[in-house]
Amino acid sequence: MITRLLVANRGEIARRVFAACRALGVETVAVHSDADADAPFVAEADHAVRLPGNAPAETYLRIDLILDAARRCGADAVHPGYGFLAEHAGFAAAVVDAGLTWVGPPPAAIAAMGDKLAAKALLADAGVPMLPTWTDADQVTDFPVLVKASAGGGGRGMRIVRDAAGLADAVASAGREAAGAFGDGTVFVERYVERGRHVEVQILGDTRGTVLALGERDCSIQRRHQKIVEEAPAALPPELRERLHAAAVAAGRAVGYVGAGTVEFLLAPSGEFFFLEMNTRLQVEHPVTEAVTGLDLVRLQLLVAEGGPTPLAATPPPTGHAIEVRLCAEDPAHDWRPATGVLRRFTVPGVTGGFAPTTGLRLDSGVTAGSTVGVHYDSMLAKLVAWGPTRAEAARLLAGALARAELHGVTTNRDLLVRVLRSPAFTAGPVDTGFLDRHPEVFAPLLADADVPVAALAAALASAAARRAAAPALRSLPSGWRNVPAFPQVARFTDRDGGEVEVRYRLDRTGGLAECATDPPLGRAVALVAATPDRVTLDVDGVRRGWRVHRVGSTVFVDGPDGATTLTGLPRFPDPRRGLAAGSLVAPLPGAVTRVHVTVGQRVRAGEPLLTLEAMKLEHQVLAPVDGVVAALPAPPGDQVDTGAVLAVVNPEEDR
Structure with a gap:
């Protein structure tokens, strides 16, 4: 039996495995980089070993280093989590050769499925349906197609190509990204199915040859070919569900699968389905399967790894419906740009459990308030999962919890997730992988631009209340009150888009609003009901509403009934020397300049790529904002740059 388990991973998956270990009485070992030294998963482990570097x-x-950590801590088993070495056949073999229990499929099965081209050939012989595939881009004649990395997954190294003109560049770009992410730049091309659904089947195998399907998940809502919303069960006719499960079981048997794995399929509008890939590990979205089956998949992984039989006789029928969203540190409105920073507050209301099967609302998080989100790893912060008796109830519960969550300090995709869950197109279901492309309205922030001045007023009034609460004398007098009316108090902020919001207000003797105006204008009648340093209640056009206010230095986080925003207080007397040269393009986050596409003096058009910046395992293009001339390129290829570093200067054509 396993007595001490090392998790060769980090973040929420390490915490998830540790939770299952605690329930079974298994001791735990964490390995961590320097950046993760203070991370929650390290604190929760019974033993922890530093891996020097980031x-x-x-x-x-x-x-x-990982095997040495296992030896030093006396671990007798290794769980790979997902990502990193989870699907590395050499790592699995090294664990087994070291005399440790490997919590996963045999190395041969990982190797067989790790090469997607070889996997297609093997599983086609087992009767699993396949898409037309090309290894030579010059032979492709039918479009659209999808360029895919042969190694790895997670959407990296994937590009949709709709005509022959863009194929060569897509193959080169996908190959570079795949080489950087997986150490293997091999790519292939397969037919792209328009309006296809991404449906995957959870399987579980044991050492005695049993392979079972444990239900399926619909993971069709994706960005950059990476899943962000997953649900179980998928909306399928019974006959189609049965065929999908049978194909997944056939795939598992073909490779002698042991443990928990996932077989992914593309479901065409015609009802045909095709093999995409087999993930020889636990999936990020496994909690939705746990929610509708009541099974603990990590517990089952451990029991099977110990040599035990699969404790199930057949596919369990699903109960209710579960939906999971991936909460990520990224800005969907700016090409999914990853975000970094310190999480000043991280609370989600109504959570009933975490890291284990549960009904209601489940939060599996790799971070807590105070965690630092850096550039070294994936942008996912947490998974929030809702279970309900019906799909509609699960979606409503999940959207409501997300909307009320306080997520301060780092930009996230929360607003987009809420809009997706509340979208009539989503609630009508089912959806396909092109959902985000066809619904640009979900990219709008929850808090409308017209409501930002109200949030700024709440921020100003909360700050005034905080100053009075900290005043050494006459604390009961309203902030700025005078016997003789004078000029109003003024507070200035920059909003989420960098625009300026000015608030002018004056309080009367009772603490009510004697006058109030904003620029941009409020456009509605507003009266102050109550104000404390952390909560402001306003009457807006006859409707009473409350805003929660959290201030950290000059930054003010405002959460209201219709959405949240972050404001930055401006000094009353700004330094006139501050600012960058006109036309400067700065790094949105720390990263490495991998390529520079232009030269100084070159004329460029708006939207033309200037540089490529690599951060959080992904490439991000820096585009020319206007038609103009490149005046400077201070960051050459290979440079590591910090947030705010000038990458290029483009002078508009009219300035020449």
Whole structure:
């Protein structure tokens, strides 16, 4: 039996495995980079070993260091989580050769499925339906197609190509991204199915040859070919569900699968389905399967790894419906740009459990308030899962909890997730992988632009209340009150888009609003009901509403009934020397300049790529904002840059 388990991973999946271990009485070992030294998963482990450095290549991808950590801590088993070395056949073999229990499928099964081209050939012989595939881009004649990395997953190294003109560039770009993410730049091309659904089947195998389907998930809402909303069960006719499960079981048997794995399919509008890939590990979205089956998949992984039989006789029928969203540190409105920073507050109301099967609302998070979100790893912060008797109830519960969550300090995709869950197109279901492309309205922030001045007023009034609460004398007098009316108090902020919001207000003797105006204008009648340093209640056009206000230095986080925003207080007397040269393009986050596409003096058009910046495992293009001339390129290829560093200067054509 397993007595002490090392998790060769980080973040929420490490915490998830540790939770299952605690329930079974198994001791736990964490390995961590320097950046993760204070992370929650490290604190929760019984033992922890430092992996010096921060980059994955020098920490979580070092097989020798991980095996040495297992030896030093007396671990007798290794769980790979997902990502990093989870689907590395060499790592699995090294664990087995070291005399440790590997919590996963045999190395041969990982190797067989790790090469997607070889996997297609093997499983086609087992009768699993396949899409037309090309390894030579010059042979492709039918479009659209999808360029895919042969190694790895997670949407990296994938590009949709709709005509022959863009194929060569897509193959080169996908190959670079795949080489950087997986150490293997091999790519292939397969037919792209328009309006296809991404449906996957959870399987579980044991050492005695049993392979079972444990239900399916619909993971069709994706960005950059990476899932962000997953649900179980999928909306399928019974006959189609049966065929999908049978194909997944056939795939598992073909490779002698042991443990928990996932077989992914593309479901065409015609009802045909095709094999996409087999993930020889636990999936990020496994909690939705747990929610509708009541099974603990990590517990089952451990029992099977110990040599036990699958404790199920047949596919369990699902109960109710579960939906999961991936809460990520990224800005959907700006090409999904990853975000970094310190999480000043991280609370989600109504959570009933975490890291284990539960009904209601489940939060599996890799972070807590105070955690630092850096550039070294994936942008996912947490998974929030809602279970309900019906799909509509699960979606409503999940959207409501997300909308009321306080997520301060780092930009997230929360607003987009809420809008997706509340979208009539989503609630009508089912959806396909092109959902986000066809519904640009979900990219709008929950808090409308017209409501930002109201939020700024709430921020100003909360700050005034805080100043009075901290005043050494005459604390009962309203902030700025005078016997003789004078000029109003003024507070100035920059909003989420960098625009300026000015609030002018004056309080009367009772603390009510004697006068109030904003620029941009409020456009409605507003009266103050109550104000404390952390909560302001306003009457807006006859409707009473409350705003929660959290201030950290000059930054003010405002959460209201219709959405949240972050404001930055401006000094009353700004330094006139501050500012960048006109036309400066700055790094949106720390990263490495991998390529520079232009030269100084070159004329460029608006939207033309200037540089490529790599951060959080993804490439991000820096585009020319206007037609103009490149005046400077201070960051050459290979440069590591910090947030705010000038990458390029483009002078508009009219300034020449």
